[in-house]
Amino acid sequence: MSPTPIRNHIRRLRDARDGLTQEALGAACGVTRQTIIALEAERYAPSLELAFRIARALGVGIDDVFRWEE
């Protein structure tokens, strides 16, 4: 997938939660570890549902995880 204008702080927020692994976050959100890798590399824009699931899994609001950057 091509780079996306949707930026995120998933890696930083994940590290702040006692080193939550990509595998664990993926399992919590119902996606593969590779999808989490692609998200953190900002090569994939999540669906709205996935964005909300990630925010809930990280315990923060969706605006704290994702931002739009042209």
Added chain:
Amino acid sequence: MLARGKLGGAVAEDERDRAIDAVGGSVGHGAIVLCLVGFAVMLGLSPPQRLTWVTPPVVATRMLFILLWSGIVDYATRGVLYWRDRR
């Protein structure tokens, strides 16, 4: 539902996989259309004396080759997209 086909607790396929499948399928479909249009144009615009090799078995073989080629393009596209995500 985000994920489908959980194997032993692990997620086998999710929305990103389906998105990549969709792109691969779209590119493969485009390859079929491009090849068929090119083949039809070639047949239509060539003078008859240059089309003596175009027999029904040859046309059938070309069609099968186009199908195979579109499948190769489809899977190659998926491979490239997965490779790019892991870089």
